[in-house]
Amino acid sequence: MSMRAELHRAGGLLRSTDLMQRGYSAHAIASACAAGAVMRPARGWIALPDADRELVLAAQRGMVVTCVTLARRRDLWVRRSGGLHLATRSPKQHAPRGPHRVHWGGAVVRREPFAIIDSIENALNYVATCQPPDEALAIWESALHSGLVSRPALARLPFRGAARRLLERCSPHSGSGVETYVLQRLRRLRLHDVPQAIVRGRPVDFLIERCVILEVDGATHTGRQRDRDNLNDAIEALDGYFCIRVSYRQVFEDWPEVQRLVMMAVAQAQLAGGPGGRA
Secondary structure (H helix, E strand, C coil), rough: CCHHHHHHHCCCCCEEEHHHCCCCHHHHHHHHHCCCCCCCCCCCEEEEHHHHHHHHHHHCCCCCCCCCHHHHCCCCCCCCCEEEEEECCCCCCCCCCCEEEECCCCCCCCCCCCCCCHHHHHHHHHHHHHCCCHHHHHHHHHHHHCCCCCCHHCCCCCCCCCHHHHHCCCCCCCCCCCCCCCHHHHCCCCEEEEEEEEEEEEEEEEECCHHHEEEECCCCCHHHHHHHHHHHHHHHHCCCCEEEEEEHHHHHCCCCHHHHHEEEHHHHHHHCCCCCCCC
């Protein structure tokens, strides 16, 4: 296997000692660097010229990719990553300034000496104090739902403070980050809610107080899908349900208005007697 193929298989970069252990001499590595086939992004590291920039920066800083950046890389729900998040290897490590956020807290899972990608458990630990509580909970539940971690395994780790509180609250049954986010707000209002409830044979995002349907649409909610949903909304309204359809943006940027609509709908639906109860 060529050196470039070896690097590509490893994600774009490797320690030079790892390459030598795989049979490449120091001379071969130096020749490849001189020819521009590979590069030295940091002392002791060899990378492809088009290697992942986040990993290259982590190697250059002597840190690890973690927190919401790692969550995003593992395809977990993340509302906004806010740039690259890195963690130091020790509390005393010098962290040069740059376009990244640095986390200093200790790891709950020991890292390999030259790791540049953190474990999901360590990333969740940083998420707990880095992100707003509801968004942090959504990321934790996304990790549970995806199967990357399990609640019993997390319970055996030395989480403290905000992370321990999240562990006590989180559930693997939430289908998405938006679902987690909305549920937390509905439950603060002490409303009975059922996520992914079945109404007239089809799932709805939320059934509130058994009479109000709340649907949250993503950016791609257009065309025939929107036509079908509008038709279902109309049929459900004729059956006595109050239907509220809002956008992803409204949920995260204008929740007070969404909440007002929900409370008004609940009040009116209960006055009307709910599904089947209208005059």
